[in-house]
């Protein structure tokens with residue numbers, strides 16, 4: 001028996017929404033095929049990308065699959081074939097998408113009828129393998145699609161945020177996959193913050209969510225800011241601040257770090273001088289010794305799966 005699933009890339013945090021907000025986009029996608037194999041209890045990982053771990057315990061798709069099968073009491077052997085379309089270590093939710101696609105394919109394979117929230121719950125275990133922390137945001141966006149808010153992790157609860165504004169997405173992504181980048185990024189976070197900073201960031205978060213719902217560009221611009229996580233991690237993406245300034249100077253709706261970076265996300269519309277953003281951003285990347293790629297994308301749907309036989 002076999003089943004197939006595909007899950008899109010995502011940009012988590014979206015400024016002040018650390019571990020809460022995330023957006024699925026069609027920049028890239030991972031495709032996973034799950035097959036039953038003879039050997040009971042065995043999980044085998046195959047991939048077209050030799051750089052990701054093939055040890056099921058170290059691969060996001062493998063660990064998530066292992067825990068799902070254990071909890072469902074399934075001792076069948078399973079092969080997980082990962083067709084990696086999402087470059088990893090760039091802040092594009094690569095490990096999360098693999099995990100989601102594997103959970104969705106296994107769900108299909110054994111007709112488990114998982115709810116979306118259950119798919120997020122099991123996919124989160126995959127993030128434990130890749131970043132040492134079961135953060136829910138990337139996987140929730142890859143499961144649900146659109147822009148989501150994780151309102152609870154125990155139990156898992158996710159809400160899709162209604163987006164009443166047309167905008168396009170530009171991802172400015174430095175080349176070069178960075179091993180264990182999110183793990184390092186999470187170790188850079190402060191354990192305590194001032195109340196005043198919490199209130200300031202909560203104002204950004206409120207503005208951002210209300211901006212999406214009301215379709216208010218100014219509220220979104222005001223909300224796409226973060227003075228806690230993005231600031232703590234600045235050494236990981238020294239190019240970001242300058243690129244954000246360039247984006248806003250040239251009429252972007254807003255800009256933030258994509259996930260744990262180093263990719264920069266820019267939201268724009270027809271009033272934005274996109275060409276100038278690209279030209280000037282290239283100069284910044286060069287100044288920091290980076291070769292940056294520009295990826296245009298739109299908001300994507302959620303994970304899709306089908307039974308093959």
Ligand SMILES: Nc1ncnc2c1ncn2[C@@H]1O[C@H](COP(=O)(O)OP(=O)(O)OP(=O)(O)O)[C@@H](O)[C@H]1O
Pocket residue numbers: 010012051052053058059060061082087088089090091092093094095096098099129130131138178179180181182183258259260261
């Ligand atoms: N199936 C997988 N796909 C991609 N990376 C994986 C996978 N399984 C394990 N990894 C490991 O996870 C790390 C990449 O995950 P990481 O969280 O750092 O970045 P990301 O998932 O690409 O982006 P983000 O910052 O949005 O989480 C790499 O060290 C990679 O070897």
Ligand SMILES: N[C@@H](CCO)C(=O)O
Pocket residue numbers: 012013018019020091092093135137138182185186258259260261
């Ligand atoms: N919320 C996670 C997202 C990783 O893409 C982090 O910033 O560590």
